[in-house]
Amino acid sequence: MSALRRHIHPGWALVAPFLLLVAALYLGPILNILWLSVTDPEPGLGNYQKLFESDSLLRIFWTTIRICLITTVGSVFLGYSIAYAMVHCHEKQKSYMLTLLLVSFWISILVRTFSWLMLLGHRGLVNNALEGMGVIAEPIAFMRNELGVLIGMIHYMIPYAVLPLLVNMQSLDMRVMNASRNLGATGSQTFWRIYLPLTTPGIVASSLLIFILSLGFYVTPAVLGGGKVLMIAEYISVQLLVTLKWGTAAMLAGLMLFGVLAMLYIMSRFMKLSTVFGGSS
């Protein structure tokens, strides 16, 4: 026993309960799913072959990636602007801004999706207002298309984009910027040449985070896409519940998982994963 103790730190005893839980009830079935992807309905790489045989599967991939990319660029850009303003203003104003940000962070995704339905519909508030002001004659199709999905997703993702950027910007040494100004650089020169490069780790981390979160997004595309925007997550759920093709679903899940892990690896080289969630800020 004491020999064992010398090799295994007693702290592991505290880690063990959750570690075992995750290994047995989470990792286990995920490995089982990966296994399914090469055995269901028949052993072999048939499921993966479908990727090359069917244009439509590729198109679903492409739709997913396109939407994720636009969402990422949009929310990181807007998030950068918010984070920048928050770092460079008075303490009091900053705390108000943080409050708004966090409140929106915590409002249920379902409540938000519901609100967008009310706002963006054919007879929704936005269309009614625009028509009332005489800006448009016919209602604009804000939802049941990609536009609706993008609005919903970017809106949801902005707070996630802000938090890593905020952590990053707060850690910068402002004296560098002041030195640059003192040496005669203009504000915009200082921003482009010094500030932006220094915040690259934050930008990369928040981009990857948003991209990963968007990849598996289910609620918003399913509601605001109106069937016209088919992303991988919804396609997987159809395979499980309607068409009973576990093999195809497992293949897609496997690819998605692989992509996510690869991105996590890249991300871990830029930033500690835990800071991303605002836990240690």
Added chain:
Amino acid sequence: MKTGLFSHFNRAGAWVLLMFLVTPALIAIPVSLTPKRFLSMPKGELSLRHFEKLFSSPEWMSSFFQSAVIGVSTALLATALGTLCAIGLWRVSSKYSEVVRAFLLLPLIIPQIISAMAFYRLWIPMGIIDSYIGLILAHTILATPMVLITVSASLANFDPKLEQASKNLGASNWTTMRRVILPSVKPGVFAGALFAFILSWDEIVVTLFISKFSVYTLPRRMWNGIRENTDPTVAAAAVVLIAITILAFAFSAYMSRRNASKDTA
């Protein structure tokens, strides 16, 4: 750095954006007050009938109750597991512990549809589909990493010498844990518990797969309402949810302020 024109402009933009983040959700408030039977903006007259319907509907009330039970159980379990785990990893502090930490954060970051698939796959043979146990277990696995993060963050500020001092003074491991370590990570534990509760309270994707009818959580009922898209009771439920979110947020802000003022005192 002097504030240039750009900064002013950007700050105004940031405020607009922050408003854009919060205000859309507020549309649920007027919609919930419509006197009509279908989803619409009220014109002139307001009515509380949909709130009345919400609070007198056994279905909605049982969903509130079930979500609360599952959320509280998840928060308790996740907080216990996550706190232990964070302290354990902190004490081990080796390169293995960092690998394990990264591994344990996976449930939080792996796309939820994959988690849903995994639970669905395993819960069927285990016979815990559509049961409290099934949902609480799944939510606990998803929420514990949150606690792990917040408690670890608190531990990062904790001076290991304090633990040593406690032991040198003759305190047992257990006493040290209870009297020295736990009190100093309390803010992290509370934050983690709150996050875990909210995660479970708001979880829909996994819930859609592993619940059927004997367990029917609030998000599940909202989801159905949204898909049906006719009944303003959903709007009333949304308003209640927003109110709960704001209360929980105010509570956590109050707690952290109190902790902060105690530290400076």
Added chain:
Amino acid sequence: MQDKQFMRETLVDGAKAFKEGKMKRRTFLTLCAMTGFSAAASFPGGAEAAADYIVMWNWGGQSEECHGGAIGKPHEAAGGLPLRFDTSGPLQGKIKEMVDSGNVTADVCDADLFDAVALGASGHLEAIDYNVVSKDKTLPNYALDHGVSIILYGYAFVYDTEAYGDNPPNSWADFFDTAKFPGKRSLYKWANGSLEAALMADGVDKDALYPLDMDRALNKIKGMKDDSLYWGSGSEAHSMCVNGEVTMGMVWQNRGRNIEEDTEGRYKLVMNQALAMPGAYIVPKGNPAGREEIMKFIAQAQDPDAQLQLLDCLGMTPSNPAAFDGIPEGQQPYAITSAMNIDGVAFNDPTWWGENGGDAVNAFLEAIS
């Protein structure tokens, strides 16, 4: 497997005895512990579903009061078990999962007949007992091994009378002709009906639809993609018309009447070339109330009076030919098998859908996205 069944029965009997006060709480809990079940898990749901009720698994809505009145009441009056509902929706995947998990809590699913073909082949359903249920009390092709059609519903379309005043559309060909009839369209998101409509629009005879020519159907649908919206639930289809988002909309025919009323006659239902879909009762393998009991229930549902009541209550059309003549005047324009409509209607082939439905739905989703 056998053991598990035995334990469950022991437990279920125990639960009943406990409820009737014949067994002490402690004894019952011990029994539960012995068989490895938690009391909470087995008592309320399991025990009730097992013996005291027939549980119908459907999509909720008004169907509770309607099925309860039309089938449940007379069945109970004839000495059967009372009817309860699980309204979470019997998707194929969910039925399969229920049977696979060994915890079957539903006795009869209000599903589609093609579900009976798909799930019957994989062994997830009880066979229909045609000694109790009658093959003559439904349409000839709609009494299958693992499911029998009770009611019919259908895919038809409504159009905006103000948009096409003098020359109204009257066929799927008109529906798909956006040049002659400009405006937005709405189609069902899960392929059923949409594929058949596209083929009829492309000139396929309504009696020669199957096997479906997928490429031909999808091409037709893709050709109209920019002008199409897709709906997933009846209420969504309804609101697309009532809000004026579409000038022609595919709808479930039983919704047609509501749409006509809610738009004060502005939208009008066209039943010509409507696709009749056999709704079916199917029984998950190992259903708690037992096969014998549920077959009697299904036989009750075949009764013309029950079917006419469902028509009155839900707009679902009888499948029992004996009920056709009883369709009242007011329902003639809306019912599928009414004398007025029956000759213009196309009939769905559940066998084709059962065997090819999964691929068809995927191909359709991929085509419209």
